[in-house]
Amino acid sequence: MVVRYCRARLGRVSGQYHIADDVAQEVCIAVLSALPRYRDMGRPFASFVFGIASHKVADALRSSVRSAVPTQDLPDGPDDGPGPEETVVRYIEVEHARRLLARLPDNQRELLLLRVVSGLSAEETGNVLGMSPGAVRVAQHRALARLRQMAELESA
């Protein structure tokens, strides 16, 4: 869940998710470090984790450090991955999704990513964002409607 969230928020750099995966690892280390101070206040544990993840992603976006891109060794056999055409089609579609999501207000984008990519419930998402479950349901409806409207306008 944390890896998916970081990948969705940070995207690829040079076609790789290595920066997002590094941040996900930092989140896990930060969660482990914070565990001794964690007190069960009746809120879902996921809200504690994604509260930390949200800050780590924000730090990464602010610093925008672009380190060297690790590359895999040359494959010694046939590549079972998607072919060039499928790769390009997929890339275009995902970049389209990222571009439209980036045009949503921060709160709506965060809400959709937590609900869909991280798979949190409305209650858990509300705990992360400091909203009631009812407010989350109203806001997610508006966010999805806005995303749908932007997608339809671009395809018209």
Place this chain on the structure above:
Amino acid sequence: MTPEEETEALLDALGRGQVPDPADPAVRLLAALLDDVDQRRPQRSQRRSSVSMTPST
């Protein structure tokens, strides 16, 4: 079912890796993002692009 409840059901389905309405452009975009962050090939039955292959002669 109210529109908010429909959205709730739709987002829950997406969170489970399902595509409840492939005709919905917002659903398609979110499903594509999910496929990408999981680095998996699209396994859904909807048509993903309008690209067609024509043999060259």
